[in-house]
Amino acid sequence: MDLDHTDLAVVRELQTDGRLTYETLAQRVGLSRPATRARVQRMLDSGAVRVVAIVHPAVRGLTASAHLSIDTHGAAGPVARAIAAMPQAPFVTLTAGQRAIMTELRTEGFAELDRAIERVRTLPGVRTVDPLITTRQLKDPYLLPDPPAAAELDELDRRILDELERDGRLPFAELADRVGLSAGATRSRTLRLLDGGVAKVLALVRPELLGMGHLCGFAVRLDGPADPVAERLASWDRVSFLSACLGRADLVGTITAESLPALLATLERMRACEQVSGVESWLHMELVKERYDPGASAPAPAPAQGAAAETADSDPL
Incomplete structure (x- = not known):
């Protein structure tokens, strides 16, 4: 897949923050929101770019x-x-x-x-x-440059991290459905994990x-x-x-x-x-392999068609 100048600008933004909203991303690269979303989706569908959460190894006990x-x-x-x-x-x-x-x-x-x-x-x-x-x-x-701040992660925190390691741009509404919380509670927990240095979401690019x-x-x-x-x-x-x-x-x-x-x-x-x-x-x-998510021995599962259709035009934030 060939990336043009605008694609590269999009990628650079996602390498810094993989959960940027399409609206913010569009403003930064000088495109409309639909055009920005289409470019991101094209790169994700091709496999040229993956947006995932990278969890600090210490959180997983990988010392x-x-x-x-x-x-x-x-x-x-x-x-x-x-x-x-x-x-x-x-x-x-x-x-x-x-x-x-x-x-x-x-x-x-x-x-x-x-x-x-x-x-x-x-x-x-x-x-x-x-x-x-x-x-x-x-x-x-x-x-992340520093170990995460000491914090007790419960089962819901770990489920949120598991889902974001597979798809870092999951909208909060869909993420909430998967972990069994309200969208507001899911958003609050996710931001706490990201701001606390437990994980960061970024684009992985060949x-x-x-x-x-x-x-x-x-x-x-x-x-x-x-x-x-x-x-x-x-x-x-x-x-x-x-x-x-x-x-x-x-x-x-x-x-x-x-x-x-x-x-x-x-x-x-x-x-x-x-x-x-x-x-x-x-x-x-x-x-041969570059995977830092819990499903590292196999490709991450694709979302169901229904879920993909429901969130196709949703922003992660």
């Missing part, structure tokens, strides 16, 4: 994570798809580099993380697994549609303290993800760039940083 580099016996595609079927694996790619597959695991504690890594090791076709255990998330476009179709992973080894280098790398626009880790490297991350020369320039700039003793890199060739 441990790791990045795995995986080599295989034979074809890597079937192994990548088997890993993608694991709910603990929100991110899986086929790569060009020393290893054939890169994946991220997120689990409830390190004991479960160890079990998930062992499960990957035992999958048919897996030859080697090299994990980098995350100690701190330094930059993540899908993670990078190539934004002119940033080249993704490169990297692992950095350091000679000194990690913080000064990490702060510098996290400030670069093309570094879209960064975490501190334990293992063969001190930092692991992702470069998202508009071209191969831009990727190379970023890697060269990284290698030139003081205290960087080595940089390993790999190209992400095929994104």
Whole structure:
């Protein structure tokens, strides 16, 4: 799907706040409300854009994570798809580099993380697994910058989050029907969850549609303290993800760039940083899975035809 200048303007607004009303969105991009709604719906229907709630991992108890580099016996595609079927694996790619597959695991504690890594090791076709255990998330476009304020979530809160993780633009009226509350009570609870840092709603867009179709992973080894280098790398626009880790490297991350020369320039700039003793890199060739909702092992269910018809012209707010 090709996105024109106006589509990109719409996407940028939804990446900041995925629950903007069509009226507000239309004012910001200079279109009528019906035209804005039509563009959003076209992008959603094509699969080029998804608008979902990203719930802070701490809320789900996902306190441990790791990045795995995986080599295989034979074809890597079937192994990548088997890993993608694991709910603990929100991110899986086929790569060009020393290893054939890169994946991220997120689990409830390190004991479960160890079990998930062992499960990957035992999958048919897996030859080697090299994990980098995350100690701190330094930059993540899908993670709120601070842990959410301490709050007790009840069953209704969790049901609201579950629904918004599947469809972040659900109108309050439909969301209320699904969770069994009034529209007013649902709105109040939802805003409390969003304002409290429990979750944020945003658009997920394939990078190539934004002119940033080249993704490169990297692992950095350091000679000194990690913080000064990490702060510098996290400030670069093309570094879209960064975490501190334990293992063969001190930092692991992702470069998202508009071209191969831009990727190379970023890697060269990284290698030139003081205290960087080595940089390993790999190209992400095929994104097998990128899902951070509770139905991560399978596509989110589509709404029923009746519900879709009833809310087709409704705003989320």
